[in-house]
Amino acid sequence: MASASRVRLGTLVPLTKDNAGSSNGSVSSIPIFQGPNVVGRDHLVVVDKRISRKHLSLHASTDGSIEVVVEGPNPIIVRSKGQRRKVCAKETAKIAHGDVLELIPGDYFVKYVDMGDEHVPMHLSDLMKGKRYSEEHGAAVKRIRQIMEDEALAKTLQESFAADDAAVSGMPSGQKISSHDSAGSSERNNDRTHSVGPLKDMLPLTFRLMHVQGLPSWTNTSSVTIQDVIQGEVLLAVLSNYMVDIDWLLTACxxxxxxxxxxxxxxxxGASLELMKKLKPANWILHRPPLPISFGTHHSKAMLLVYPQGIRIVVHTANLIHVDWNYKSQGLWMQDFPWKDTVDMNKKTAFENDLVDYLSALKWPEFRVNLPGVGDVNINAAFFRKFDYSNSMVRLIGSVPGYHVGSNIRKWGHMKLRNVLDEIMFNKQFCKSPLIYQFSSLGSLDEKWMSEFACSLSAGKSDDGSQLGIGKPLIVWPTVEDVRCSIEGYAAGSCIPSPQKNVERDFLKKYWSRWKADHVGRC
Structure with missing residues (x-):
């Protein structure tokens, strides 16, 4: 073999999975010889296309130092002397005995061991020693403290709006949603007054991040998968989205x-719709909401899940496709609501009106179903008035394409948001709060519209009666480096479409800001 005449200086030793909580694959031991070496997909026991065939090149010197060059499009992590550093495509790093590489951030851990100190198998627990342990432990404590503070704030805000008997998704079993019995009686059926399906860690929060594959486990604290969201005895599901991969959806859930x-x-x-028709189960109905103008498409991402006990409403940011639910930082809001009692059928809330108004605009073909315990019902927008939204913690802001005049101007979009915020009294600390805009596609913006948008987001009064005032607007938009160093690499760029002329408008330069979330591992 060609390597027989080369001097072996050490080995990249795989760290076993039991202590590497986030590792979901394995790597074979990789001998490192003096001079050039290549590490790539052929060294994996499993197939993972995130690892390039020539993922890394390593040049080993007799003094024990090794220069690593990232050859593939995806970044790696180098853990050395208590520091964790991301190294992106075409960048270099030095490693030495005892340093650890994550061939994909959070996955495929290997440790470099020189010839004088080789021993296998090894564990990630080897990292947790001495000064390195204290530094990493300190960082972990800070991360946990930050998470706890964020969640405590969210919980406090929610509790300030919620009634004592609020029915919240994921609440402990003592706080439950009621059901609508088969006779339509106002009496509560004790056998059916349990939660639609609490989230696995039982935290009483309605906003969650989605689980991202390939990241360390601590970065996915309290995150959810699609199976956490769609669970239990669902009688009727309304799934709203732009892109829907039915094949993946049925496999994932x-x-x-x-x-x-x-x-x-x-x-x-076109072809995407024809494929959906071919793959959908026979009992699924497909509907593309009409567009009154020639621009845009249906893009709302939401789920309405009807259960014997009530309804779960989910508003989220991900297309129903594999990469969106697995490789991107996405978020969702959800809350469970019980059926209305008969005596409350005519009571309406602002949230209910928000929801029904928007669903009415979608104009889906009405259909009739038989729901156990409820009977025959028509599934249209009005059907969703059968649920009790009195404990809703949010307002829904719908956006409907078209040209709106008269009272409809304040019924949709940012003008609806302005209306809602105008009714709210804020603490003085919110005066001139920064306005953070984040989105995946950029249209043809102008200064006039940006000014209107900022006014809408700054609406409301402080507790002394004065206007909040317009805060500084910031647009979070990915750079080429951000895309290149993401889990998907350059392929992720297809999800942020925008003509170059829209991005390079001079007046937008003052708005640009970069995403940074190192403290939660989602940078």
Whole structure:
């Protein structure tokens, strides 16, 4: 073999999975010889296309130092002397005996061991010694403290709005949603007054980040997968989205196959729509909401899940496709609501009106179903008035395409948001708060519209009666480096479409800001 005449200086030793909580694959031991070496996909025991065939090149010197060059499009992590550093494509780093590489951030851990001190197998627990342990432990404590503070603030805000008997998704079993019995009686059926399906860690929060594959476990604290969201005995599901990969969806969430009635509201056309029609189960209904103008497409990402006990409403940021639910930082809001009692059928809330107004604009073809315990019902926008939203913690802001005049101007979009905020009294600390805009596609903006938008987001009064005042607007938009160093590498760029002429408008330069979230591992 060609390597027989080369001097072996050490080995990249795989760290076993039991102590590497986030590792989901394995790597074979990789001998390192004096001079050039290549590490790539061939060294994996499993197939993972995030690892390039020539992922890294390493040049080993007789003094024990090794220069690492990232050859593939995806970054690596170098852990050395208590520091964790991301190294992106074409960048270099030095490693020495005892340093650890994450071939993908959070995955495929290997430790460099020189010939004088080789021993296998090794564990990530080897890292937790002496000064290195104290530094990493300190960083972990800070991360946990930050998470606890954020969640405590969220909980405090929620409790200030919620009634004592609030029915919140994920609440402990003592706080439950009520059901609508088969006779439509106002009496509570004790056998059915349990939660639709609490989240696995039982935290009473309605906003969650979605789980990201390939990251260390601590970065996914309290995150959810699609199976955490769609669970239990779903009688009817309304899934609204732009892109819907039915093949992936049924694989990722097999319980959807058991849902007797599914309505999919989507924005697909052409070949994508034909594929959806071919793959959908027979009991699924597809509907593409009409567009009164020639611009845009249906893009709302939400789920309405009807249960024997009530309804779960989910508003989220991800397309129903694999990469969105696994490789991107996404978020969702969700809350569970019980059926209305008969005596409350005519009571309406602002949240209910928000929801029904928006659903009415989607104009899906009405259909009739039989729901156990409820009977035959027409599934239209008005059906969703059968649930009690009195404990809702949010308002819904719908956006409907078209040209709006008269009272409709303040019914949709940022003008609706302005209306809602105008009714709220804020603490004085919110005066001139910064306005953070984040989105995945950029249209043809101008100064006039940006000014209107800032006014809407700054609406409301402080507790002394004065206007909040307009804060500084900032647009979070990814750079080329951000895309290159993401989990997907350059492929992620396809999800942030925008003509170059829109991005390079001179007046936007003062708004640009970069995403940075090192403290939670989602940078």
């Amino acid at each position: 097999p319980s959807l196959r058991k849902v007797p009635h599914v309505l999919v509201l989507h924005g697909q056309d």
